[in-house]
Amino acid sequence: MKARFRISFIVIFTLIALSLQFNSGTKALDENDNSYEIDYSKRISFLTSSPLIVIYSDADFVSLGLPGNGSKEDPYRIENYLIQDSYGYGIYISGVSDYFVIQNCVIRNSFLEGIIIQNIHYGNGNISNNIIEDNGNIGIRVSYTEGITVENNLCINNEIGIEMRYSTNGYIFNNTCEENRFSGISLRSELQTCVYENNSLINNEIFGMEFFYANGSYVYNNSFVNNGLSIYEPEFERYLNYEILDNTLNNQKIGYFTNEDTISLTNTEYGQIFLFNCTNFLIENQIFERSLFGIYSYESNNCTFRNNTFDNNLAHGLDLYYSSEIIIDSNIFINNSNGLNFQNSPDMEIINNRFYSDGLVIESADVEMLVTYVVDNNTVNDKPLGFYMNEHDLTLSGSTQYGEIVVLNSTNIEVYNQNISNTQIGFIIAYSNSCIIADSRFTNIFTSILAYACNNLTISDNRVEENYDGIVALFSDFLNIKNNIISNNFEEAVEVAYCNQILFDNNTCEYNDGWAMLLEYNDYLNISNSLVQYNTLGNIYVGYTSNVLIDNITSTYSEWGILLNYVYYGNISESKIRNINIDGILMRNSLNVHIYANNISGCFFGIKAIISDYCTFTYNTIRDNHQRALSLDISCNHNLIHHNYFINNELDDTTGRLSYGNDDGYNNTWYEVASQEGNYWSNIESYAYKIGGYGYSVDIYPLNPKDPPTPTNTPTTTTNLSFIIPVLFGMSMMVVSKIRKRLRR
16 A cells, blocks of 8 residues: 555645634724724824825935935934825835835725835834725835834734835834734744834734744744734744744733753643743643644654643644654643644544544654554544544444544445534545445535545545535545535535546535535546536536546536546546536647537537647537637647537637637548538538638538529520521611611712
């Protein structure tokens, strides 16, 4: 098998979507307190309205008539302005060397940034006492700048309150960033010796303060409310470059521990804890709530986490990364995105924990690592968490109802009649053979069924409804997914990648917000007898796959009916594709695909092919589409089109040929040579049918040709020649006689 492969239970989630689970908690300002609005209105009344301000050089300060002379003692001042509704940004300053300040301004409703500062020399800029609100992207953005000071600003309801990139010696002090849609303060991309102090991060949707490849910083005395601190670095050593002291989350300490040994944290005093290369930690009786995550452990060993509560954290309650010999005992996990998440962490003992509206997620591990786990006496929503490792010939009939089921390295496991809801992953199966999950219902789960590195797995007769993802299968062979109803999921109904020999039969996938079927990097794929409809992105997507058979599908009411991308050797046959907003069938970069005997109607385009060769389009009925019935782009070559019925589609007249078809490619043939039969065209007016497009193709054997009209001669009366000849002779003699008489005169 694939015993050395790692489990990549990659839980792909959009953090903004997951923020729906996040309890916003206590507001910093009482909603009934209008003192802020009164003070704000009074402040605006004293400001001068201004369009956006753009400064590219020191001379621009002078040309704009700004007060000051650019010295350190008397900097240029951009102050007391109201800048609003700018199409781009409010204030843009780049490449100056003189000193300047931006102060006492209100900048709001810009389409992009409120303030952009970039390429500024050391210590020359100060941004203070401004209100930056309701801008489309970032409130204050600083990049490639030395020694900037950003202080005492209020950043509300931007995408990001304050962002700094590629800068050194920056000082971000005493700012309030509140209710921004992604992050309060975002620090990214190789920052050096920057200080972030005394800032208030309140109710930002994802991150309070986010460090991403920042390479170390000084973080002092910041206050977080209902959001937390996040750090991501590509290498472990870079985490050790941070100094994080005296910060609080919801009036509890944020603990940042590096290279520490034998510490007990047993009083209820921490709101968030980081462990890097720590050993022999005991963390108990803590309450971690309304943060990004509660505990993050990286390369830490021999630690115990006991009797803690992880409540409403936006990402993970407890996240373990390359840690080992960890005991997780008697904790409560409530409504976190992931309750307990671990990656590459062996020798785990997970006992006596209770999960509510979240669960256990193994993000990556190999079989040798998994066999070191002890998982016992845990519950999910007061039901047992079923954890089965190295089990064989076991049937879970439904007499015991589980809150979550995990099956690892097992064979002949059959699971029936389960009703699983309100957890992170309903059914996880990995490295297992000849297993069945059937007759069960999965609702309100992040991923209902997740299969990894399995062989001969059957998923049948289940209802998978109102989850984030429906069914996900990765790196598995001989999948049989049949007779399921998969509907109303936030993303894809079915997602399958890197699998071989997949059969989808008699499934209904409808009303999902993503694709009904998102199928990539597979081989030997068979989709049959299924209904896919009312899916927001599209019904069936097949990409980077060979040997595809799609037969007897009904695909209606979506953006795309069937989309093939880099498909080699495929068939689409006897399917009904109707009322599709864009393309009934879209084929890109594909080879040897045969589209046969389908009924395509009411779509914008019937069939569209792009960069696809050696394909056939035969015996299809394509009618009543709002644009062309069949379109081949300039890079479609050597395709064959015959015995199709093109009826009442929109006419194309790109090259002056009114046609239901369009062919911009090369050497495409619109008839069958052997039978000398082409296609049926409901608008034909001649014995041949000219195809629109710059390929100047012609169907010379249409199935319903019209003969050219026969030229009509002027009607004449028939007369006997025996009468005509004497008359003509007599008239001729009379004319000759008259001519002779004139000549004698």
